[in-house]
Amino acid sequence: MNVTYTHQSICALKGSTVDISCFYTHPSWQNVTEVSWFNKWESGVTKDLSLNPEYADRLEYHQQTDKDSTLRITDLRESDSTEYKFRFTTDEARWGYSFPGTTLTVTGSQVEVTPKWSSESKTLSCITTCTLSNPNPIYIWYKNGQNLDESNSPQYKDPVSSNYDDSYSCAVKGHEDLLSPAVCVQGQSCSRVTYTKRRICVLKESTVDISCSYVGYYSTTSSFWFRSDKSTPEDLTTDPGYAGRVKYPDKETRRNEGPFILRITDLREEDSAEYRFTFKTNNIEWGHSFPGTTLTVTGNTTLYDTTVNHIELQDKYINHPVNTEVYVVLYILFQVCR
Known part of the structure; x- marks a missing residue:
């Protein structure tokens, strides 16, 4: 029996979607009876992430066969940064929990302005706390809300000499809605x-x-x-x-x-x-x-807002459903608004 993870580590943007995958093997005469992903364990006891309310409507086992598995997490939060592991059970044995998994780091982008002291010429860089797993990210720059430039380099192409009212922000192409906060290049009131x-x-x-x-x-x-x-x-x-x-x-x-x-x-x-x-x-x-x-x-007839935590709503209607119809309506709405 063995589990091989596609990546040892992944760096992804806050608010984006990530796939964490692995391949696993077992003797052909054994049947797989249970599979799960987890990120917490104690004394050999693990908790299936699909049952964790912190991931409510943000997590799914996107692909699952008797040889491979993919965990998909949407609307990533910085609190999702941790190590994720896969576990499976056959009718004769169980794969352990101590084998290293995939470490996920969730980061936001921000504009770094150098030098920080007063200077007519400034250098702008679009930085993250880890190196994005996207092999060749393209960075998009905005000045005062207007698309300014695209580049393979995280550093803006020219030194900037700006007025006090000018602000800059950046984003990674394909994730334009996850752009960095706008920052002032000169002063603090741009x-x-x-x-x-x-x-x-x-x-x-x-x-x-x-x-x-x-x-x-x-x-x-x-x-x-x-x-x-x-x-x-x-x-x-x-x-x-x-x-x-x-x-x-x-x-x-x-x-x-x-x-x-x-x-x-x-x-x-x-x-x-x-x-x-x-x-x-x-x-x-x-x-x-x-x-x-x-x-x-x-x-649909039940409200769901993707930007807030709906643990209470889920607990009220899904974990303790009034009837099957309510459960189905909620599930459909989750799919529409995820």
Whole structure:
């Protein structure tokens, strides 16, 4: 009997999806009776990860045969960083728990600005706490929310000499929605936008608030939300498809910084889209290519929001289901909004 892991270590971005896989062998006359992945063990006792509420609706045994197994974890969190192991049992023996597995490290990206002291010329690097398992990552750079450049190097191609209102952020291509926080190159009060949630799933005919916080180095002259799939950014309050269903509830309190909320009522499935926020000052316009919040509107009858922990919901309806119908509805909704 033996287990061979495809990778000894994996480095993945926070919020992304990872596959951890292995191959295993056993005598041909033995039948496999049980398989499981785990990351905690004590005195030989292991706990199947599929039963761990910390991974509720984020984990599945994506591929499982009598020779190989793949563990898939979605919406990765930094707390998922640990060693993962596979265990199987046949009708005659059980594979042990002490054999080394695959170590997962979950990291976020961030912009490093050097030198840190005052200088007219700065160098920008897109850094992570570990080397990404993607063999040839492409880095995307944004300046004031506008797509600036793509490169195979984590270091931006030119030294930067910026105004105090300029901010920069970076992302790995294919994971644009997992971009780094925008950072100021000069000073601490540059223009920037931070979305409260990157993904939201809600029910058809319900109401949703999509929000962000923003800072304009100078006084804001205009601001609005728009759909990213439109060829030209259009203020949703003037879009006929949202007539009477969209408003900015905090509009009267806005200045040159603070929260900005988009409220959509009577949601329709065709409202499913990515929503972005932009603003103008006398000096800049926040770019239209900066990734925003993706909304999924489902016709199912039970609410699930991918950005929060639903252990309590799962315990109430799945671990102790009222009836089979409730269980099935929840399961379908989990699949739609995962």
